[in-house]
Amino acid sequence: MDGNGRWAERKGLPRVAGHRAGAEAVRRAMQSAADAGVECLTIYAFSSENWRRSEEEVSDLKGLMRFYVERELATLKKERVRLKLIGEPRSFGDELFARLQRAVDETRDNDRLTLVVALNYGSQAEIAAAARGLAQRAVAGEIAPDAIDEQAIGDLLQTRDLPPLDLLIRTSGEIRLSNFLLWQAAYAELIFTDVLWPDFDEAAFGEALAEYGRRQRRFGGR
Template sequence: MTIVTEVLPTTEAGPTIPRHVAIIMDGNGRWAAKRSLPRVAGHRAGAEAVRRTMQAAVDAGVEALTLYAFSSENWRRSEDEVSDLKGLMRFYLERELGTLKKEGVRLKLIGEPAAFGNELYERLQRAVEETAHNDRLTLVIALNYGSQAELAGAARELARRAAAGEIDPDSIDIAALEGLLHTRDLPPLDLLIRTSGEVRLSNFLLWQAAYAELHFTDTLWPDFDEAAFAAALGEFARRQRRFGGR
């Protein structure tokens, strides 16, 4: 907590902390290329950055941290790289499960993680079940996730319910659609961070980011650390959020 409160403005209610932070973890490949290392080395270093960032979020009092781990478009990568990523997920899941329990972190999955195969999916589900009662931080891992597919799925379900006479089409509103999103049980997204200097959302939480503050940094994901996270929280606290008002 000390690292964060040193950079955040303080009001009578204390430092301004976003309830829900999401991160597009970008730059693993470039980090490895700069060091003449294979891409998997960048992914390994990126997994260490996940550990640091999760702990920083816990210490700061963030309620939910959503990480874009594998997009629905990442299947276009080579078979070897996808296999390496699945192996890393398996390894770090086993290694970090004890830390999640110790720190009171609840694991949640969004997207379509079943596509990774029964063995890995079952491991993921067991970790979700074993951390279900933790309440200090919800760590959301987006696996095989694409926001456009998420929105299309919600629209299909609303259309099905309307066609079946279960709902009146005129009653469909923002809340009805949000209630069918993968993030429906999470706080509203306050801050979205992207690393590596890219300035786009890449099909990540498009609906949820409607009024989120955006923070882009040139830091490659494996180099992202507690200080970088604190800097993003500090910038968030200095912004004036109007939500469409003047």
Template structure:
């Protein structure tokens, strides 16, 4: 991956051409508040959020997006209650089994970033099996960030370069942007074009900090379980209206 402008596709709409970002990432926020507003347990919000994932994945496929990266479980989410973490893991198992057929039908390739092995051998093996079974699909790459933290990702890259310099395999004078990018979890993905966050919060929460350097940011008040095809289309339309300068005039 690099931070140079990506070749976003152009789709002819009914009134004006719409520039479609190659790589869209979403911070899926608001499941708990959605449930609280309805006097439901938090797990009900996570279930509804999983349905929003399904809708958004289909919208990405239908709109010609190449990569959709979803912040599913951050490295900080382990601070949540044991019951909530257990519920989240159970939902991952359930939706993984239910949606595998959809991934295959829609030719969606599953990719994981972060440290998903922390979820235990049984769930990790299921995740790896789904990754392997969808590896040849080429219509959309669905990237799920599990036990992911951008600061930890960057620290790991720095450690690897420092180790290489100590071993004599890396010349410190040659360390540049590309050297760091080649050690990131997203190194085989196109540059991030559009980052969306739901629920009205306006921060990145340790998600794709390096990758978002020149991404367009789009914050919406919609709680994640209510995010739908129309909301995704509105985000793409907003992206298409922006002029991306990448530091230029």
């Protein structure tokens, strides 16, 4: 979800206004995904690199998380959306983490859509953690080194209980993955759009799904 800052700058607004508009775009994307029968939607809300931003902007982002998790909890329940977190959300402090965990707990049994929010997430760190876990098991004699394969690594990723990644969309004209779901995106279809995230509406979501439907997925087989 890229382009919040540029969206605000083009309108002569502070960056926090772009983040607020971006949060509304998340709501639209969630509803569009649920209406389209999408099983799982993962959004990159805060990367492990975003801590490099100004203290003021990080504080604004944390405040928005706090506000929207409280405001949207009723909607998640009504729409039968299950919330899941990946990354290291504890880094946002005990109070905010408690609010996030409460939303996870109260939506655990919802079955219409799984909304995965990546918070303080970095894919390289996720893969490294899986490698460390397997190395520790190998040293302990619990697994033979030659038994470590793609499945063994996948089983230690934070997405291990989620369906395979089919489609990855990046907004705002940037053409890179920026440390997001690198392992999981091995055979995902990629769509890069010039639309800034706050302007990513129901029509844009529908266009992305239609483009995905036109792709021929071969998985290297032919």
